[in-house]
Amino acid sequence: MFKMKNLVLLGPPGAGKGTLSAMLREESSLPHISTGDIFRVEINKGSELGKKAEEYVNKGQLVPDEIVAEMTGSRLEEKDCADGFILDGFPRTVRQAELLEKELIKTNRKLDLVIYFKAEKDLLIKRLTARLTCKSCGINFNKIFARPRKEGICDECGGELFQRPDDSYETAVNRLKVYEEQTSPLIAFYEDKKLLSEINAGLPKEESYTALLKVLK
Numbered sequence: 616m617f618k619m620k621n622l623v624l625l626g627p628p629g630a631g632k633g634t635l636s637a638m639l640r641e642e643s644s645l646p647h648i649s650t651g652d653i654f655r656v657e658i659n660k661g662s663e664l665g666k667k668a669e670e671y672v673n674k675g676q677l678v679p680d681e682i683v684a685e686m687t688g689s690r691l692e693e694k695d696c697a698d699g700f701i702l703d704g705f706p707r708t709v710r711q712a713e714l715l716e717k718e719l720i721k722t723n724r725k726l727d728l729v730i731y732f733k734a735e736k737d738l739l740i741k742r743l744t745a746r747l748t749c750k751s752c753g754i755n756f757n758k759i760f761a762r763p764r765k766e767g768i769c770d771e772c773g774g775e776l777f778q779r780p781d782d783s784y785e786t787a788v789n790r791l792k793v794y795e796e797q798t799s800p801l802i803a804f805y806e807d808k809k810l811l812s813e814i815n816a817g818l819p820k821e822e823s824y825t826a827l828l829k830v831l832k
């Protein structure tokens with residue numbers, strides 16, 4: 616098991632947080648918690664918080680930080696988080712980080728480590744725009760990392776491959792801009808608290824994963 620247990624994953628879109636944390640899940644029992652999952656659970660349960668959140672979601676508005684933090688806090692109080700957790704995609708802003716701190720204090724806990732997945736912007740854009748999806752079966756390929764055997768054709772079902780609108784260049788640039796403005800201030804925030812550990816996410820995934828395991832031990 617790892618020494619570091621209460622974890623936050625931080626990094627720009629395209630840094631491979633999702634891939635690396637999926638690899639981590641195979642050898643650690645720490646629950647992996649993303650805000651999307653929390654939203655779905657609370658809304659399905661029909662809890663008070665879930666209902667509040669749903670109102671914003673239905674109007675196409677951002678759910679306020681206070682509600683997200685409270686939902687995250689109540690998720691972290693569940694049994695499976697008693698020995699630790701991996702938070703992915705939250706906090707996204709300094710304000711959310713401050714609220715998270717308060718939520719953790721309620722149960723006498725604090726973060727052990729914030730892992731910052733760092734990669735150059737050019738590489739991030741390359742990764743974000745290289746995805747191809749099969750029209751028939753939905754499987755993903757990648758023009759750079761996982762090319763189909765035959766160009767434009769799905770290996771699995773022979774379906775046609777296409778680029779989803781959210782994988783376009785404009786969307787990638789925009790997602791990185793939002794990250795830069797809203798989320799990147801968290802790097803200095805957690806550095807000040809001596810919680811930040813940086814991983815080179817520009818490497819092939821096996822190498823980044825080895826680096827990740829090193830900081831957790």
Ligand SMILES: [Zn+2]
Pocket residue numbers: 749750751752753754769770771772773774
């Ligand atoms: Zn297919």
